[in-house]
Amino acid sequence: MDTAAQRTPGESDAAYLDDRRKQSYSVIDGLGPLTDIYRTNAGATTTINSIPADAVTKRYNDEGTNAGSTSSNLGNIVSLVNRLRGSYSSTNPAKEYFNYPCPFRWSSTSVVVSALVPALSPDPSKDGGFPSGHTNAAYLTAYAMAYAVSERYQELLTRASELGNNRIVAGMHSPLDVIGGRTMATALAAAILSDSDNVSLKKAAYEEAHTKLLTQTGTAEDRFSNYAKNKAEYTGRLTYGFDQIHSTAKPMVVPKGAEVLLETRLPYLDSEQRRWVLATTGLPSGYPVLDDIEGWGLLNLFAAADGYGAFIHNVTVAMDASKGGFHALDQWRNDISGTGKLTKKGTGTLVLQGNNTYSGGTQIDKGTLEGQSGTAFGTGDVTNNGGTLKEHISGELTIGGDYTQSSNGSLELDLRNENDVLNIDGAAILKGKLRLHFSENYLPADGTTIITYDKRHRNEVFSSIETLYCLASTR
Numbered sequence: 001m002d003t004a005a006q007r008t009p010g011e012s013d014a015a016y017l018d019d020r021r022k023q024s025y026s027v028i029d030g031l032g033p034l035t036d037i038y039r040t041n042a043g044a045t046t047t048i049n050s051i052p053a054d055a056v057t058k059r060y061n062d063e064g065t066n067a068g069s070t071s072s073n074l075g076n077i078v079s080l081v082n083r084l085r086g087s088y089s090s091t092n093p094a095k096e097y098f099n100y101p102c103p104f105r106w107s108s109t110s111v112v113v114s115a116l117v118p119a120l121s122p123d124p125s126k127d128g129g130f131p132s133g134h135t136n137a138a139y140l141t142a143y144a145m146a147y148a149v150s151e152r153y154q155e156l157l158t159r160a161s162e163l164g165n166n167r168i169v170a171g172m173h174s175p176l177d178v179i180g181g182r183t184m185a186t187a188l189a190a191a192i193l194s195d196s197d198n199v200s201l202k203k204a205a206y207e208e209a210h211t212k213l214l215t216q217t218g219t220a221e222d223r224f225s226n227y228a229k230n231k232a233e234y235t236g237r238l239t240y241g242f243d244q245i246h247s248t249a250k251p252m253v254v255p256k257g258a259e260v261l262l263e264t265r266l267p268y269l270d271s272e273q274r275r276w277v278l279a280t281t282g283l284p285s286g287y288p289v290l291d292d293i294e295g296w297g298l299l300n301l302f303a304a305a306d307g308y309g310a311f312i313h314n315v316t317v318a319m320d321a322s323k324g325g326f327h328a329l330d331q332w333r334n335d336i337s338g339t340g341k342l343t344k345k346g347t348g349t350l351v352l353q354g355n356n357t358y359s360g361g362t363q364i365d366k367g368t369l370e371g372q373s374g375t376a377f378g379t380g381d382v383t384n385n386g387g388t389l390k391e392h393i394s395g396e397l398t399i400g401g402d403y404t405q406s407s408n409g410s411l412e413l414d415l416r417n418e419n420d421v422l423n424i425d426g427a428a429i430l431k432g433k434l435r436l437h438f439s440e441n442y443l444p445a446d447g448t449t450i451i452t453y454d455k456r457h458r459n460e461v462f463s464s465i466e467t468l469y470c471l472a473s474t475r
Contacts, residue, residue: 004103004111004171012113013051015170018163019116020048020060023137024067024081030142030159031152032222034213041212042068042078055115067141073212080205081144083198089188091136091181095128102129103174111171132173135164135181136188143189143261148205150264150326151214153305154234155224161237175240179289182238183297187255190296194257206264210325227333234302244286252282253295265305268319268327268348280309281334307332311340311358319348319367336378344369344387351392352376361401364389364409371397381426384409395419402426403453407463409433416440418448428453434462439470 025046029035046064067081104112121127142160146153167173259274281303290297321328331351341360349368361380364387379400386408391397403424409432416439
């Protein structure tokens with residue numbers, strides 16, 4: 001009630017559009033710059049482009065095409081959205097079962113955005129509150145599009161969460177209704193994407209997105225370009241500030257089949273590894289509605305898209321850069337804890353950005369492992385057997401134990417001032433190559449420290465040192 005009562009005119013307008021437009025059309029702008037390109041190539045249209053002047057007295061329905069046409073240039077993506085949003089995904093049976101009234105049935109229609117009052121049904125039995133159907137539809141669309149256009153995974157999920165939140169702003173639903181709609185959509189999406197009958201459609205939609213959509217340069221506004229804002233809003237909308245009213249000590253349960261929701265976002269991991277990602281990024285237990293026995297409510301897919309939250313066991317990542325996309329380059333933003341070890345194999349680059357405390361050590365056999373935080377490599381030893389260990393931060397990056405680099409390994413440091421230092425707490429065996437990238441007109445004076453280590457245990461020196469000077473910043 002407070003959210004609806006405190007809405008601004010701009011929020012009222014957004015809530016109106018998300019109510020009256022078809023949900024799949026609304027979610028499309030989670031594609032950011034590619035929004036207009038998608039709508040044009042998919043034939044996605046709406047007949048509600050603004051707030052009609054007489055909306056307070058007349059009900060308007062969207063006569064547009066929702067996600068678009070299945071016969072369009074992006075027809076496979078449209079078909080995947082439609083597959084997830086089939087009649088079997090309706091919230092109506094659940095609404096009839098719970099028979100839970102919408103907020104305006106508790107008090108009066110004054111809580112509803114005035115332009116939406118004409119859209120209200122005079123029959124209370126036709127508008128059950130739990131779970132929210134608009135929210136369910138928005139997330140089903142977002143999961144389908146995020147599967148195909150995985151490069152916009154978090155942005156699309158944030159857009160779905162925004163649409164769900166606008167149901168509260170509109171006065172149409174409670175936070176519990178919206179949480180229920182998201183949870184229901186998550187379980188439905190996983191079931192449909194796991195269905196063997198949909199394997200060829202999933203593949204076709206993904207390939208279509210990467211050959212026909214992502215190859216283009218869009219110019220539409222990207223309302224979801226701010227990662228920190230997306231994360232804060234999405235995370236807040238998972239629980240809406242409810243207290244944990246049940247046990248907070250229950251272990252995270254990953255539902256059967258949930259790993260398919262990360263299939264294209266973390267394609268270089270196997271199914272079991274994706275399940276561990278979900279297990280280590282889920283919400284704590286105890287929240288109302290979310291503590292379902294299968295675990296759907298506690299999944300945090302925004303966080304899961306940022307990789308592991310902890311290394312409970314040893315983790316091996318084998319990337320293949322020749323496949324492109326996330327196979328070639330990905331970044332894990334979470335703060336990774338645990339006692340496990342990370343081993344990087346294959347080609348491609350994995351970037352670690354979190355405040356990491358995992359203690360099992362780090363090993364690079366091939367490819368590139370890049371640290372973009374001062375504690376990117378945890379607290380253990382780091383062994384470079386034949387890949388590239390790269391530092392790319394402002395200030396000091398610390399290796400918490402020993403650093404051992406073989407003759408086949410490379411260490412790459414990006415340096416722009418005297419504060420950029422690699423600090424090795426333990427011993428250093430320094431074979432192979434050292435590459436130094438100097439930028440922002442930084443030229444170190446003689447005797448400047450670039451790498452520190454326990455000099456009592458230095459056993460080797462680098463076999464070669466390469467330098468590169470750039471006027472522009474690489475950060």
